Amino acid sequence: MSRHAPDQASVALDALLPRLGQRLARTETRRVSGRVRRIRGLLIHASIEGVSIGELCYLRDPVSGRRVAAEVIGFEEKDAILSPIGELQGLSTRSEVIATGRAQGVGVGEALLGRVISPLGEWLDAAATPPGDVPLREYPVHAEPPAPLSRQLIEQPLALGVRAIDALNTVARGQRVGLFGEPGVGKSSLLSAIVKGSSAEVVVLGLVGERGREVRELLDVQLDAEARRRTVCVVSTSDRPAIERARAALVATSVAEYFRDQGRDVLLLVDSLTRFARAQREIGLAAGEPPTRRGYPPSLFAALPRLLERAGPGDAAAGTITAIYTVLTEGDGTLDPVAEETRAILDGHIVLSAELARRDHFPAIDVLASRSRLMESVASDEHRRDAAKVRDLMARYRDVELLLQVGEYREGSDAATDEAIRKHTEIETFLRQSRDDRSDFAETLKRLKEIAQ
Template sequence: PPPDPLKRALIEKPLSVGVRSIDGILTCGKGQRIGIFAAAGVGKSTLLGMIARNAIADVNVIALIGERGREVREFLQHDLGEEGMKRSVIIVSTSDQAAQTRINAAYVGTAIAEYFRDQGKSVILMMDSVTRFARALREVGLAAGEPPARAGYTPSVFAVLPRLLERSGNSDKGSITAFYTILVAGDDLNEPVADEVRSILDGHIILSSELARQYHYPAIDVLASVSRVLPLIVDKQHLEFVGKVREVLSNYKKNELLIRIGEYKPGTDKNADFAIKYIDKVNRFLKQKVDEKAPFEETLKMLKSLFGP
């Protein structure tokens, strides 16, 4: 069962995951539950591998549910690597396995994370993906005679999801910081499972196909993403710089077409001028190579020096 809500420790400390765009702009707290929403092939597994290798935690528990068989070893050797494997427990149930086996993999992964949390450890739980867990639940539900509801999903799917996702988080002993990936068709964030999961979790990171096409990795759409605990875990100065980065991205996006076709005249709008001046610096800050380490303190220094002369 999930920890007693009155005994849950509050999320008060930031957790460094070693990814600049997350640590700097979407800072995660120890015990937070975050959804990573993306279409296929946008870099979810690569991002999970970066977090597993670089995050400051005692144990990683990684549940790969409904994955392609080919991708499992690829993820373990290339994305996770020797560094990530040293402190990781991996649960795998490939897409060809029975629906009940895929469902059990999610429960086993969560139970292992709970075991380490009860020992007072700081745990990172990664589940890839909740969508395939929901599809397995749908398969079992339809076979049991349940009527299909939203987008063919059976009603029990939407009853089970909160029961699983609420089990992670802080307890009075340790913490589970959870990253759940959700597959979305064509960047549609309003499909039933994505919508439901977003309402349960404490934040969402949206990966954009558009950014991936521009070779901007990790392809995190900062404007569409949010960490709900951010104001509780960072200082005022950090929050101020997060606001500035969002303003630059937002104002540039608003005027992007005019800028690209050469119709924008400098001096027309001071906010747009500010955005044009700093957009390249901001994008360089948000991009990161797969094997590049980004310590938390260094990320904060870089963030605070973005808008200097």
Template structure:
């Protein structure tokens, strides 16, 4: 027999439309330091899961399936995991926080603020992978874009909505050139993706290049090289999604990504972990195929009048102009600027 309190409580739950929902959970069956395998749960690719409990709890993203097992990759730091650790989904795949609430802020690949200014409130949502757009919705490149560098404006003019690559070896001056653009470019919003760079360089870039008035109109997505490859790719997707949302509002956006090569490196790590065959320079097919889908999201929207002018740095490993990433980017981008090491060494 129920007492009166229990009966009233159950009636209240029924009246409030309460419906108990089962909790999806699996267990960790394999972990080799990079790739995790879980059994007992079926989740879409891109879902974020929590693995383990207490202090050993880490987050991982679903990246594929194999033989009835779910494959995941760690999003955080060292994972002190045990066999049969619980695996639970904690977030849906594919959404990024966007909007004016992010202006002046610095976030990581997961969208968490890392600038010490507190949580981001009032942000909207936008698909990480972007929204499918018809080719006929893309506008032509008609207006010049003032990037704040006279040599580029006068001799290598960039148009609004154009996708341009800055190609060079290491230490030639790509980051310095990007800093000049951030400070002086004529754009409503500047979205900066620092992907796979050294942590010291990220801190230096923020303190010396993104300061003053430039900081107030900028959004920075910083994912240093010591972060997981999944998080590095998420950082590139997040920066592009933020730029797309501003373009959808009719704004002129300058998207700067440093560097496209580090994104391809992250794709290579994931592809090889999944067992894909390595082709040119060790890059699996998925690592190179990922670049067009990322670059093609920039451009002009004929309906809103907004545009994304994208500038990607492409690191030529060993100053090799035929590097697979350089060669692929050259074929997809609207134009490219090649920095000469010989001129840089002469101080020109």
């Protein structure tokens, strides 16, 4: 009996080893770096060593199995402060903290064209996973802007298909522009018109803190199939955590940088920079930063130029990123620190007027309050003369508009003003445009010349 027992044990062990090998092959190996100590508000304090600012970590609860990505944003005594990129439900003090040793990146490639992704790089549309035969490269979310002296010179205009911009506030390839306006003045409609009418090869649309209903409406109703095919959309809705909303603008910029590095002319649209700033405010205040103007922490005024300077022209072998950032204003926009800071950094501003929107004049662009700093560099002499003439006519009409309304202006008082009054309706018709009406750049300049003559 005892002689056969070792043989039976050996047989049982031989049968068990293959199963153990299969189980080990399926086991997820990981390095547990620390534990969650406490969760305070929006942030997580963890006992973890050897991590750095910006490092990506994963929080995993061994009981519920829930796994959440988080970014290291600071330190307090011996604890690391992490901002979760996801919901906190299901996490506890037993949750493990797993350091990855790297900052977060995003997968980029030609396969992204026509797709909708999250700030984590997850595909959100019907094609839930990228095709296996199309490799994606990883680009950093936090990247350095091109060296100033290596950038190409800006020398060519970029047609956006909107007459009020192309004719009177011409945007250049590689320019960065702010789109300023109150809520409800038609920013989203103008952006969809720009996506459809732009001559850019690739469009990257970053929707930061947008309403979920409007995301679907913009993508499936306002954009046609042709526009969708050359557009990459990065979406983070208003219900998502602050770090994810802020990351949407960063990831959209990273995607645009990839296509610029491939030699493409890219149009980057971020809606909105204000919600990016508000997300940064949530993160900064939760981390203990002191509030400054309008409650914004000092770190925001360092983050804004880092983000905005990444757009623009690349080096001689690269393409360009023409960027348009929407900025929400309330009342006197000059008192808004985000609007004030972005005006100082960007290469131009387009102002949307609530008064024009109330008159059903769309796009509600206040031409006289808007300015492209690079129009002088890319517009022809004839174009600049015609634009200056039409601007002068618009300014003269605005000066006497009240007199006309009360019947106090007398025709013949000033020949230039009389011309402005005669051409006012023609100018208004020229500037009005539906979002589905794409205007050819050459035709726009031809009509501008006819008005100016």
